[in-house]
Amino acid sequence: MSDIVIKVENISKQYRLGKVGTGTLSHDINRWWHTIRGKEDPYLKIGEVNDRTTKGNSEYVWALRDINFNVRQGEVLGIIGKNGAGKSTLLKILSRTTSPTTGSVKARGRVASLLEVGTGFHPELTGRENIFMNGAILGMTRREIKSKFDEIVDFSGVEKYIDTPVKRYSSGMYVRLAFAVAAHLEPEILIVDEVLAVGDAEFQKKALGKMKDVSQGQGRTVLFVSHNMAAIKNLCTNGMIMTNGTCTFSGEINTAIDRYLKPNDENRQVQGIIEWPKGEQPGGDEVKLTSIRLLNEVNEVAHSFYTSSSITLEINYEILREVSGSRIVLQLLDKNGVVAFASTNHLSDGERKDRGFYSTTCIIPENLLNKGRYEIFLHIGIPGIKMLLKSQSFLSFDTILMGNQGSNFDENWTGVVAPRLQWKTIKMIRN
Amino acid sequence: MTESKDITTETWDLEISPKTGFLKFDFKEIWRYRDLLLLFIKRDFIAQYKQTVLGPLWHLIQPILTTIMFLLVFGRIAKIPTDGINPILFYITGITFWNYFTTCFTGTSNTFIANASIFGKVYFPRLVTPLATIASSLIRFGIQFLLLVAAMVWFSFKGEPLYFSLNWLLLIPLLILLAGTALGMGIIVSSLTTKYRDFQVLLSFGLQLLMYGTPVVYSLSYINTMKFAWLVKLNPLTPLMEGFRYALFGKGMVTTELLLYSTGFMLVTLFVGLALFNKVEKSFMDTV
Structure with a gap:
């Protein structure tokens, strides 16, 4: 068939970088001289991979x-x-x-x-x-x-x-x-x-x-x-x-x-995972973070999510000394630095913890966030007593608006969050 | 997704590759886009005078004022004779034909630069735009030519001879030669300016100089005995300008050999122009 x-x-496709000037004229003449003698274009052999983030050495680039x-x-x-x-x-x-x-x-x-x-x-x-x-x-x-x-x-x-x-x-x-x-x-x-x-x-x-x-x-x-x-x-x-x-x-x-x-090495700004080698782990005498991961609905590390699916934040840490009454606080900031919300595990999970490795997860539900980039701030502490991990930004992720409000295209929606709320309409019968 | 065997039916409607034949002109394609050509002509003509009160009347005001100026400077001050033709008719003739040449030339010479935004977004045979320029300038020329005819009729009432004769038919091939030369030169310049803008600078004053090197405000017979006359004779536009006056008034130094020279020049410029244009249109977006 x-x-x-x-x-x-x-x-x-090759492009030449920089301005047109006497340099280009000499290259043009050289190229023309090569072609009339039936030779290959000398500038086709050179050229760099197209990566705008690194400054290249060659004047030619392969787009x-x-x-x-x-x-x-x-x-x-x-x-x-x-x-x-x-x-x-x-x-x-x-x-x-x-x-x-x-x-x-x-x-x-x-x-x-x-x-x-x-x-x-x-x-x-x-x-x-x-x-x-x-x-x-x-x-x-x-x-x-x-x-x-x-x-x-x-x-x-x-x-x-x-x-x-x-x-x-x-x-x-x-x-x-x-x-x-x-x-x-x-x-x-x-x-x-x-x-x-x-x-x-x-x-x-x-x-x-x-x-x-x-x-x-x-x-x-x-x-x-x-x-x-x-x-x-x-x-x-x-x-x-x-x-x-x-x-x-x-x-x-x-x-x-x-x-x-899916995340890749080139995209450091937003990333779905952060791991610390021993010795560089943030924290204090009581607790040290070992890794933080963002997972999508099929448990894969990701840095971009549809707003129509949930995001799982997984915090892995080591307790070095027995603590009780501690809590982890998550603050989610939008790209303008506005706190979208803060949440804690204090109610569900505030009891005593002895030494060892722990993993705490938090699920950010689907149909809550708006389109854009969010930053994850975390701190760990015993309220009113001691700060165990100072509040700091760890990860960022992007969200792609998908169906929150019913439309199936990339609509701009206002607000740091765009939750799907309960709506109901009934028809009133009048006499 | 690539398994399907279609070696047997390797017929493609469109093939894009880095190089094409140097002289592969697709005139059939231009014909397919004839509606676009007509719309471009209409646009060029209409858009020029939108939101003006006088509208196309400006086409008449310009040659009238220029004629008055020429009459004063070249007729009264410099006292250059006009070959026995009424000076007003002489100057209107010169201006009308020279105007056509310059509008065609300048109009086609910035084909690529002026249309870069369209050319960069959509494909159509690029040659349509210079052809539209030539054609829309022809409308303008027609209006100015009517002014010339009106002036000739007016002066015939004042005792001048009425010049109408079969020689007028010569105007058509002469006009084609003029348009062809302008088109050829225009697309050569437009092809070169995509990368090197130097030619655009040259063009802006070069045309003015060229007017003085062409018998527009004087006749060839007047300078024929002067030392530099060979320079003017070398100009392939000279036989055309003289030819126009010969066709209209029966006065002008023009021979078949000279006209052949002009024809040859037109063919060469058109050929070189089309070849260059053909080469440049494929990738000018990268350098413009």
Whole structure:
């Protein structure tokens, strides 16, 4: 069977760092001199792995290195990775706005890319004129646009302003109109980059729904880049993780997301585990911490969690001298340093402890936290008597909003926490 | 996910690779995007005068004021003869055709830089944009040409001969030559400026200098005996400007050889331009 619609073979992309100046001219001349003698480009041999955090020595960097993958007909491939991992460069190559340094891409069918909404919108032209303009830029013919015009206007919800120049539009209206055009494209292959992060919540929901229709209902092949894990999980069938310009995982979407969210050495800022070797363990004469771990619902160490699942904080420590009446206090701070809540094991677990190793766990329930980064502060003490471990920050973790409030997209919700509370509506019967 | 054997049906609609043939022009693709071309033409023309009261009338005001200026500076002060043609008609002719050349040239010369934001986001045949510039400038040219015709009719009432003749048909090939040269030179500059902006600086005053090196405000017959006349004759635009006046008024130093020279120049610039453009359009986003 031959249902592969995109075939990417050994794609690499090299960039030169720094400014264009006399240096580039001499390199260009040297490169040209090599090519007319039929030799290989001398600058292709050098170049460094794309890692923006370390300062490199070479002027050349590989934004992508040897990417290989195939996409099947009807597959919705989510491409995930950190900023600078090469996702956008890959999409740029696939949408032909830049060419690869080596390798080739083959595709079957019409390819349309949505790297941004509203490409080619001219501020002086009216909404109507811009629908035609934008549609044509995205590859639609005049007739196609005409036949979908009413649908587009209807979807955008800016009918009233359709004959007003778009420079008079609010930014929201502008984006709505732009997305409406894009959403009515009918290519066989659609390439989408982060465009859902526009408009208000209501519109985002609509946009996401439309994306889902396009991919699932109409069997189109979609390549989707986003940092919004909720959207990716919702839309995609397969996932590909990119790290420093290479593809590190490719497979089923849930596996891909789980892998991506797992901690790794490069991500020290947020980490799901901290262990101290002997001699460096924090604490005092009575108690010393040995390790702290954050576990997800399947007992794996993690540093990113869905808000729809619970988080287990596991504190491992050694009691060196018998204590009684001690308590562990957990304070959770949001990224602005606001205490989201404090909690203690005093009630459940305040009795005497003799020497030995202990493990205390605390479960932060699902549907409590908001989206964002939280920091874990811990202290151990006997209230009113003695501080055994001074309050300090140990771990941070990220949360990804998922379904707390019922919506299935990355909605902004206010508050340091976003608990799911008991709501009830009954219909009153009036006489 | 890669096991499927599709060696038997290796037919792809699209192939992207680092290098393509130097002269592989996909004119069929441009034809497929003809709707976009029309919209670009419309946009270029409409957007220019949105929110102005006089609108397209500005196309007329500019040549009128320039003609008055030329009349004063070159006619009255420098006293350069106009080959027996009414000086007003002479200058309007020069301005109309020269304007077309410069708008085409400057318009196409910043194709990549001016459209970087669109080109960086979506693919369509890049050549559509310079072609749209050429075409939308033609509308502007048409308006100015009507002014010229009106002036000719007006002066015929005042005793000037009425020049209309079959020679006017020559205007069409001459105009194509002019547009082709402007397009060729424009896309060469646009390809070079993606990386090295030096050419843009050169262009801004180079065009002004070029006007004085082309018989726009004087006729070739006037400077023909001067020492530097060969320089003006070397200019491939010279036969075109002289040709326009020959077609319109029956006066101008133009021969078939000279026109062939201009044609040859146009073909070479267009060829080089398209080749460069073709090469640059693939990866200019990385350097622009």
